Amino acid sequence: MLEVLKETEGDMLAVRVSGELTNEDFDLYRELIRDRMKRYGSARLYYEMVSLSWVKPGAALENGLFDVVHGREYGRVAMVGEKVWQEWAAKLISPFKKKGVQYYDLHEREQAMRWVQEGE
Template sequence: MIEFLDTKKENLIAVEIRGKVSKEDIQKFHPLIQHILNTNEKVEFYIELHDFKGYDLEGFWEGLKIDSSHISDYGNMAIVGGKKWHEWAAEATDFFTDSEVKHFDLEERASAKKWIGM
């Protein structure tokens, strides 16, 4: 499940993710990404993971489609989560994109929000 968080930064998509992510969850991102791209800005992300269980198969494929079509449109990303693999995922994302991607532990969420400008 994805819960969108309020932010005053117009090119930032901020979310809390819990449990397993579905295709319907991922499809909620696309109009937000398109809206930001219409302002000629890079899309930035603040992603906070709580008891994240990954994606169902359709959600995984939908995420790949959106990311592959917009990967060059992404700016900075703050990934907040308490698991070691969350840190590895942030490092892998940083490696494959021109974006700056940083991992923060859950206790560091205030620092993550400050870094991303939330």
């Protein structure tokens, strides 16, 4: 499930993903991030993963390709999670983002949000 958080504004998209991620969730995410890139020339992203249990492999692959193609249009990206594989995923996609990806543990979510919003 993809939830758009209230901190979303301007060129910043803040989302929380949990449970199972479907093709529809990834489609919505790509639509929201693409809209910001089109309107502002780039997009900042806060991506929080909580109790994430399943990601459809085809949807994840399609999303990964989107990131490779559009990675240079991202500004600051924070991934917040609770599992070792999530930190590895952040490191794996970091080279494809213009400013890389900062990974934070779930208990550091406020710090991650500040970093995306203000660069601190």
